Amino acid sequence: MPQMTQAETKQRAAFHHMAEVMKGLEADLRWGLTDSARIPAGWHKIAAEDPTPKKRHISIRLDEDVLKFFQAMGAGYLTRINAVLRCFMLARLAGVVKGAAEVDHGQEARAEYLREMEAYMKEKPELDRLMALGGKAGDAAYAKASARLDRIQALLLGMLDGVVEDMEQG
Incomplete structure (x- = not known):
């Protein structure tokens, strides 16, 4: 496989x-x-409504490739576009798809990164002193500093992945 x-x-x-x-x-x-x-x-309200909602005529601008995609499926492409929008609406109501107000946008990751950096900067002078001494204390200080820096690196990489994902999604 x-x-x-x-x-x-x-x-x-x-x-x-x-x-x-x-x-x-x-x-x-x-x-x-x-x-x-x-x-x-919200689903209970939708279920109580007329199962065939009224249609309303509007003008909407779609990306050319999106329109071509749906048109390539043949007749009924506007109905399919409506079905996709309805599915999105229901997914939002169900909490399956988060809205802008519910999305973190990396705030929590940034805050965690800043906490880790602040803690590292506070520990750094003592860790440097212990590493300079060598021996078991120096080894332990080196291991602690390495672990903290690995965590900071992982947080940064995670934030970068989030930025790349956001850019790919538009």
Whole structure:
């Protein structure tokens, strides 16, 4: 079996997570557990509405490649675009897709990085002194400094991955 790319691994994990969530929802609906936390309050309102919502004529600008993609599927492409938008809306209502107000945008990672850097800078003079002494104390100081720097490096790499992901998503 060939090695999966990172994107394929993430896609597979997202698919399995979605399947688990849907299995849970199915069980809740089958057993009539309408008070379940897995069923967002907004869905109850949608379920009570007319199942065929009224259509409204609007003008919308789409990226050319998006429009071509849907048009290439043939007749009914506007209905498919509406279905994709409805699916997105329901995913947001279900909390499956986070909105801008719910997304961290790396704030927590930045704060953790700053905490780690501050702690390292406070420890550094003492660690340098102990490393200069050598022996067991120097080795222990070196190990502590290395572990802290590895953690800082991992946080930076994680933040960079987040930036690259944000750039790829638009």
